Amino acid sequence: MNQPVETLRDRKKRRTRAALERAALRLSAEKGYDHVTVEEIAAEADVSVRTFFNYFASKDEAVIGVDPETGPRVVARIFAAPEDASPFEAYRQAVLAEITDDLENARELWLLRKDVLTQRPDLLVRMFTSNAESEQLLADAVARRAGLPESHLYPxxxxxxxxxxxxxAVARWAFDDTVALGDVVGAALDMFATGLAHVPPHQTEGGAS
Amino acid sequence: MNQPVETLRDRKKRRTRAALERAALRLSAEKGYDHVTVEEIAAEADVSVRTFFNYFASKDEAVIGVDPETGPRVVARIFAAPEDASPFEAYRQAVLAEITDDLENARELWLLRKDVLTQRPDLLVRMFTSNAESEQLLADAVARRAGLPESHLYPxxxxxxxxxxxxxAVARWAFDDTVALGDVVGAALDMFATGLAHVPPHQTEGGAS
DNA sequence: GGACTTTTTTGCAGTCTCTGCAAGTTTGCA
DNA sequence: TGCAAACTTGCAGAGACTGCAAAAAAGTCC
Incomplete structure (x- = not known):
């Protein structure tokens, strides 16, 4: 039906969003998140303040890097996992793939973001769980793969x-980025997979400190 | 040294905080969170707007019911658990006890809060994980009980x-409050204990839908 | 009770985030 | 070229939140 052809408009929008995100991160890393105004961010990205708010609902969203395409993309990845993969495995693969890709495509942004999130850990809380909407999306996808009703707790x-x-993982990575973020996320997911009932053997990844 | 005697000042402060929290919740449940101003909340609690902000750093915190005493109290509970309890068990007991108590002491507030959190699920995200500070406190407590370094992922x-x-659990409880909130939290913690690798057998608590 | 210290409350001025609206610009398309 | 749809922008305004200094209240000591 509609081939996903990238029109000029789409390209411009993508560029503007990227410019705003980059500006927000760069300035926040440099001067501190609280000492940067939306006005400055917009100026650096060469758009009006009003336009900033057309792209991001809040200043927070800009540094978090909220992207409306992320949710649907991860859902697609969940369904793209092998038929015989468990719901957990499917979800795990989807998340890790998304992180790896994003880190690949925007490594510099992540390095800046690390700084900002260290300044304001509360923003970190809203990152992945950013909007209830996309969380709902993912939960529905998992539920379908698991054959569970939507009301079930598991998904x-x-x-x-x-x-x-x-x-x-990001918190730990920000503390010590000699390990790959994807690996730490993987390790954390492994702990969730096998259960938290018992303290894991001392196989600290990296063994730092 | 300093007996925990409750002076008049302490009592007034506690009352004011409670009044503000109650006002915030009542008005939000009635008119919708976004249609309530801090001015109205302060008026209903019979204090000035400026005083509101002396108690809560933001409007959000008021409906969330942020209380500086909660963190330390849960830490105390973690250490109060039986010697032979695993770190997980200690934490589990502490959390469940806290929830049970709070629900006991402020049931009406929780019924209002349920409404508000249904309106704005994003506030829910910041509830338990409200501030990085108290999360740090709890993590340190768990780490000490587990004999792990602070940098370890597990705590x-x-x-x-x-x-x-x-x-x-709150999300599910808001959806159907015929079950006790404490029980749902317990069920969720059980899943974390045994691991998420496999979809749990269909022992749906309540079996709703 | 009166004088003095410490806390808490309050008003005020001011900054910043965020929204609705209407007009101006750019892009897509026939 | 000409029209329609999508973006951008400025503006006015509501509302959240902060710093500051004065006023009020509570605790203390004589």
Whole structure:
């Protein structure tokens, strides 16, 4: 029907969004998140303040890097997993693939973001779990793969756990980025997979400190 | 040294905080969170707007019911658990006890809060995980009980998982409050305990839908 | 009770985030 | 070229939140 052809408009929009995100991160890393105004961000990206708010609902969203395409893309990845993969495995693969890709495509942004999130850990909380909407999307996808009713706890819990794994991993990665973020997320997901009932053996990844 | 005697000042402060929280919740449940101003909340609690902000750093915090005493109290509960309890068990007991108590002491507030959190699920995200500070406190407590270094992933992950369990449980409870909130949190924590690798057998609590 | 210290409350001025609206510009398309 | 749809922008305004200094209240000591 509609081939996903990228029109000039689309390209411009993507560029503007990227410019705003980059500006927000660069300035926040440099001067501190609280000392940067939306006005400055918009100026650096060469658009009006009003336009900033056409792209991001809040200043927070800009540094978080909220992207409306992420949710649907991860859902697609969940369904793209092998037939015989468990719901957990499907979700795990989708999340790790998304992270790896994003880190690949925007490594510099992530390095800046690391700084900003260290300044304001509360923003980190809203990153993966950013909007209830996309979380709902993912939970529905997991539920379908698991053959569970939407009201069941498991899908929501799994998706939320993924967000939590991501959050903790970023926190740890910000503390020591000699390890790959994807690996830390993977490790965290493994702990969730096998259960938290017992303290894991001392196989600290990296063994730092 | 300093007996925990409750002076008049302390009592007034507690009352004011409670009045503000109640006002925030009542008005939000009635008119919708976005249609309530801090001015109205302060008026209903019979204090000035400026005083509102002396108690809560933001409008959000008022409906969330942020209380500076909660963090330390849960930490105390973690250490109060039986010597032979695993870190997970200690944490689990602490969380469940806190929830049970709070629900006991402020049931009406929770019924209002349920409404508000249904309107704005994003606030729910910030509830348990509200501030990075108290999360840090809890993680340190768990780490000490587990004999792990502070940098280890496990304590942070466990605490964050608790927050997640709580969050998902509230979401489900808001949807159907014929079950006790504490029980749903318990069920969620059980899933985390045994691991999310496999879809749990269909022992749906309540079996709704 | 009166004088003095410490806390808490309050008003005020001011900054910043965010929204609705209407007009101006750019892009897509026939 | 000409029209329609999508974006951008400025503007006015509501509302959240902060710093500051004065006023009020509570605790203390004589």
């Amino acid at each position: 929501r819990l799994l998706v939320a756990a993924g967000g939590t794994a991501f959050r903790c | 942070r992950l466990l605490v964050a998982a608790g927050g997640t369990a709580f969050r998902c």
